Amino acid sequence: MTSYPLELTPVQKESLEAVSKDIQQFDWEVGEYIFHDFIEYFQLPQIIRVSQPWDTNLTKNDIFYLQSMYDRHLILSKSLISDERTFILPDWFQGQCRVLSTNPIYKSRWWQFTNAMELLRFEMPREHIRLLRDTAALLLLPTNEKIPVLLKENTEVTLKRIEKSTTITDGQEMFVLGDKNDQEFLLDPTVTNESFHFATKILDDEFDKSYHKNTSENLFTLPEIIIRYELPLDIEIVTLADTIPIENFPKQIRLEKYSIAKSIIAVSIGDVDQPRIFELSSLTQFSLQCVTCLTTGLPRDTSIDGEARAFDENAYRHYETVRDRLVQLLEDPVIQYMRNPFVGTQEEVDCIAEVYDIGIQLKKEEKNQTYTVIGDPAEVTNDNEPNNTVPSIDKHPTRFTVHLPVDFNSPYSSIMEVSGEEEEENREASATTATTASEK
Incomplete structure (x- = not known):
């Protein structure tokens, strides 16, 4: 200790x-x-x-x-100049940082919803629909037979189309979801006994134009950085670096891993x-x-x-x-x-x-x-x-x-x-x- x-x-x-x-x-x-x-x-x-x-x-x-x-x-970081020490930065640190990496990799960001009708917001097909909890659905077989199944939490599916058929959906409108194995599932949006909790990946053209602009002009806190970017990432601590109680602490560091x-x-x-x-x-x-x-x-x-x-x-x-x-x-x-x-x-x-x-x-x-x-x-x-x-x-x-x-x-x-x-x-x-x- x-x-x-x-x-x-x-x-x-x-x-x-x-x-x-x-x-x-x-x-x-x-x-x-x-x-x-x-x-x-x-x-x-x-x-x-x-x-x-x-x-x-x-x-x-x-x-x-x-x-x-x-x-x-806690974020592992190394100095961008010669220094054998490994520093651990807590995300509670109050200083602001500038991103130095020229081509930082942005993390995927997701919208979350709790109603199947929210799927109507998006054009079809829509990929990267992630289920946030186990979800009851119907597996649609090539013979048009339907088997009750439970789609597993964190499964990613594609919103393929809306199906309305007298033989398949009994005349109701149902969403058709597809998994990575090209299997299709029917989701009835009118079932109200449990909400449909899902998230969908935000596409690049759906971000505000300022989100991906030159990052060297912007300042971020450490929580904002680890939400926004993939590691490793080079940054410079712009504010409060002089108050860090470490002798010869480098202001320019590389964030490598965290837990x-x-x-x-x-x-x-x-x-x-x-x-x-x-x-x-x-x-x-x-x-x-x-x-x-x-x-x-x-x-x-x-x-x-x-x-x-x-x-x-x-x-x-x-x-x-x-x-x-x-x-x-x-x-x-x-x-x-x-x-x-x-x-x-x-x-x-x-x-x-x-x-x-x-x-x-x-x-x-x-x-x-x-x-x-x-x-x-x-x-x-x-x-x-x-x-x-x-x-x-x-x-x-x-x-x-x-x-x-x-x-x-x-x-x-x-x-x-x-x-x-x-x-x-x-x-x-x-x-x-x-x-x-x-x-x-």
């Missing part, structure tokens, strides 16, 4: 000292939680006390303020003279204690004589007041930390690169079959399809856990877990240890 000194003003330091005195009045739970179990069960922010540091650089009985769990796109990273930002406040910011992976292994007012009423929370402990409303209000004061005091420094680029360790660089490569591989893979037959279990499983198990990585960095976007064309969509079976076994073993420790 990573830690940095937290610089506070005299007024802020005085406030932290006052909060520390209030924390000394807390009644701490005897039982212990494993860190990742605690953050899954209790909503952050919370105040905790380190119990067993295990193989970390934490200190027993140190007091931590756990701010929150954060998602960031989504989850981390918990915590502030060590056990020693008010030397507060530190810690960045923790959610998989960090140590045990902790929380205040008793949080655990009152839980099934495992009983006193020594076996009787349930009564809820102490005054203690809980006191805890809430202290926590609110820490939020006001530490939120801005934590957010600023999350915005800062940093020099990546080899472990962090390798991990981000591996996840990015996995995502690109998944993006390029095509499935042999685009549908499953409804009501026929024998047709549902296709042995020729590739294994859809999410690939795993061997080890996450101590600073964060990594994930990949479901859709690399839309990096700000939801994320996909990337974790191995061995990790899951370790987490189950840790949970057992936590229960044992709590019972003791």
Whole structure:
């Protein structure tokens, strides 16, 4: 894990000292939680006390303020001049950038719709219609027979025509969709029991004329860049480059790969003279204690004589007041930390690169079959399809856990877990240890 000194003003330091005195009045739970179990069960922010540091650089009985769990796109970048370091830029960075690449590759952009009648907007045939959820349709056979099927999520089809036939569609108007195997499907737009969720690729001539103009005159933020362009991409940081806390940081860099990273930002406040910011992976292994007012009423929370402990409303209000004061005091420094680029360790660089490569591989893979037959279990499983198990990585960095976007064309969509079976076994073993420790 990573830690940095937290610089506070005299007024802020005085406030932290006052909060520390209030924390000394807390009644701490005897039982212990494993860190990742605690953050899954209790909503952050919370105040905790380190119990067993295990193989970390934490200190027993140190007091931590756990701010929150954060998602960031971390972008690997290299200097355009000679420099052996690899920099990691978070998309939270507030500076503006200029694109230096002479012929940048634009990413595909998509319109999203939730009604089949929206297909009437487009001339036919219209390619690159992507299904955003499993969709019921009718497979049209060469004999004009129709078989109920389920078109799979993320399948791309072509809007071919509108069919109105007494023999095929019973006189109704239906859309005819075609897949990459030249199979045709009938979609009834009047079926209202489920919406038709789809996206269609925006064609070049459908963009505003300014979208593809000379990029050297335009300034973008990092989120705008990774949504707009394919990597690698050469850029220049135009604003706020001088505030980056890295010695001799180059302003002209090449963005190479990225992944989504989850981390918990915590502030060590056990020693008010030397507060530190810690960045923790959610998989960090140590045990902790929380205040008793949080655990009152839980099934495992009983006193020594076996009787349930009564809820102490005054203690809980006191805890809430202290926590609110820490939020006001530490939120801005934590957010600023999350915005800062940093020099990546080899472990962090390798991990981000591996996840990015996995995502690109998944993006390029095509499935042999685009549908499953409804009501026929024998047709549902296709042995020729590739294994859809999410690939795993061997080890996450101590600073964060990594994930990949479901859709690399839309990096700000939801994320996909990337974790191995061995990790899951370790987490189950840790949970057992936590229960044992709590019972003791």
